[in-house]
Amino acid sequence: MSWDSHYALLALPVLARGLWITIVATVLSFALAAVLGLLIVLAEMIPSRTVRTLVRGSEHFIRGTPLLVQLFFLYYVLPYLDVTLPALGCGIFGLGVHYAAYLSQVYRAGIAGVPPLQWEAARACNLTRTQTWVHIVLPQALKPSFPVMGNYLIALLKETPILSSITIMDMMGEANTFGDLHYRYLEPVTLVGILFLSIGLLARWVTGTVYRLLSNPV
Amino acid sequence: MTATLIDLAVSMGRGLAITAWLTMGGCALALACAFLFGLGRVSERRAVRAISIGYIELFRGTSVFVQIFWLYYALPAFGILLSPMVSGIVALGLNVGAYGAEIVRSAVGAVGRDQAEASTALNLTRWQSLRYIILPQAVPRMIPVFGNNAVELLKATAIVSLISLSDITFQAQQFRIRTGQTIMPFIVTLLLYFMLYLLILHGVRRAERAYALPSGNRPS
Numbered sequence: 220m221s222w223d224s225h226y227a228l229l230a231l232p233v234l235a236r237g238l239w240i241t242i243v244a245t246v247l248s249f250a251l252a253a254v255l256g257l258l259i260v261l262a263e264m265i266p267s268r269t270v271r272t273l274v275r276g277s278e279h280f281i282r283g284t285p286l287l288v289q290l291f292f293l294y295y296v297l298p299y300l301d302v303t304l305p306a307l308g309c310g311i312f313g314l315g316v317h318y319a320a321y322l323s324q325v326y327r328a329g330i331a332g333v334p335p336l337q338w339e340a341a342r343a344c345n346l347t348r349t350q351t352w353v354h355i356v357l358p359q360a361l362k363p364s365f366p367v368m369g370n371y372l373i374a375l376l377k378e379t380p381i382l383s384s385i386t387i388m389d390m391m392g393e394a395n396t397f398g399d400l401h402y403r404y405l406e407p408v409t410l411v412g413i414l415f416l417s418i419g420l421l422a423r424w425v426t427g428t429v430y431r432l433l434s435n436p437v
Numbered sequence: 438m439t440a441t442l443i444d445l446a447v448s449m450g451r452g453l454a455i456t457a458w459l460t461m462g463g464c465a466l467a468l469a470c471a472f473l474f475g476l477g478r479v480s481e482r483r484a485v486r487a488i489s490i491g492y493i494e495l496f497r498g499t500s501v502f503v504q505i506f507w508l509y510y511a512l513p514a515f516g517i518l519l520s521p522m523v524s525g526i527v528a529l530g531l532n533v534g535a536y537g538a539e540i541v542r543s544a545v546g547a548v549g550r551d552q553a554e555a556s557t558a559l560n561l562t563r564w565q566s567l568r569y570i571i572l573p574q575a576v577p578r579m580i581p582v583f584g585n586n587a588v589e590l591l592k593a594t595a596i597v598s599l600i601s602l603s604d605i606t607f608q609a610q611q612f613r614i615r616t617g618q619t620i621m622p623f624i625v626t627l628l629l630y631f632m633l634y635l636l637i638l639h640g641v642r643r644a645e646r647a648y649a650l651p652s653g654n655r656p657s
Contacts, residue, residue: 221514221515279634280627280631282588282634283588283592283630283631283634283635284592284627284630284631284634285591285592285593285594285595285596285606285630286592286595287595287596287598287599287606288595288606288609288623288626288627288630289627291606291609291610291623292623292624292627295613295619295623296619296620296623299619299620377499377500377501377502378500378502379500380500380502380503381502381596384599391500391502391503391506395506398510403514404506404510404511404514405510405511405514408503408506408507408510408511409507409511411503412499412500412503412504412507415498415499415500415503416495416498416499419498419499420498
């Protein structure tokens with residue numbers, strides 16, 4: 220048995236349908252992760268030991284347990300608590316929360332990289348706390364974070380096939396179903412691999428270009 | 438109730454053993470690949486460099502999920518049948534090894550050029566210089582990052598439950614189907630993984646101490 224191009228061509232339109240879901244899930248969950256990650260870092264600034272321990276602890280827990288199990292938990296357990304989300308909503312929420320725990324580390328490193336003089340200068344200029352954060356600290360903290368965030372965007376993209384395990388028909392879900400139908404997995408699964416490789420390279424090129432444009436504006 | 442609890446404990450114990458084997462096997466393979474291709478990446482020979490780059494880009498560029506499924510479902514088309522355990526270890530090891538290779542490359546690159554030049558001046562062979570001069574300075578830098586990769590590998594083992602390997606996640610799913618209980622198996626599963634995660638962190642911290650350079654000799 221070897222590669223069958225005709226069969227591969229049959230699989231392509233099916234995979235294209237899944238590709239759409241993959242992209243939607245990637246973009247939405249990354250947006251959620253970016254916002255939530257920042258909220259985590261800001262929550263840690265609250266001068267309360269309990270809050271800090273709680274936030275740090277849950278961050279560790281999220282990073283220390285597999286995304287697949289977290290998704291199963293959301294998908295199978297939430298309905299018992301009378302929360303019913305559609306599968307795609309569950310998936311986007313799970314991916315978003317998981318990556319928020321990673322992105323918060325990136326933000327934290329960025330904030331730590333802002334020289335202490337900037338804080339002192341902001342105080343000398345009589346800026347309020349909010350003004351200092353919004354106008355002085357965050358702009359300087361976020362810029363060096365962008366390339367690392369780009370890496371996480373690509374990592375997240377590559378985790379989306381896990382969504383197929385909670386019945387979401389992303390690229391991998393479509394490939395598996397198509398394979399089940401014809402009992403032939405070589406072509407669809409290989410094509411999914413090639414598609415991921417190409418989207419990943421494309422995403423890397425886009426994030427690289429965006430970062431270059433941001434660091435030296437024309 | 439007691440019967441259910443015993444059932445849960447027994448199946449989770451079985452799953453834990455499988456997950457532990459997968460993690461250890463995957464880590465061993467990943468470590469070997471990391472050094473093999475990480476050093477190959479900075480080899481003087483063009484062919485070795487090209488092969489290493491190809492391996493690294495291929496396995497970092499595609500998803501580990503796709504790789505596991507490919508080994509298990511697509512490879513039989515070429516007449517190669519791997520058991521789920523072997524597919525799992527090979528896919529996880531090769532995937533994490535590709536990330537590890539980049540760590541080895543950057544850690545070796547971070548050791549100053551003067552060290553390599555000094556070894557040449559002392560008439561050390563390339564192997565001697567690598568073994569006694571470069572690696573002892575490079576390895577301490579690798580350990581914390583390798584630790585993160587080991588955690589990623591542990592978490593990725595959950596995916597093999599989807600190719601019918603009865604690890605912790607698979608056992609939790611089976612238990613859910615068997616008993617209709619949902620909350621308990623998944624909470625136990627999450628806690629077990631978290632325990633393994635803490636275990637890896639602990640091991641990495643010990644390794645960091647064991648391989649730390651004597652103070653005063655630390656690479657700047």
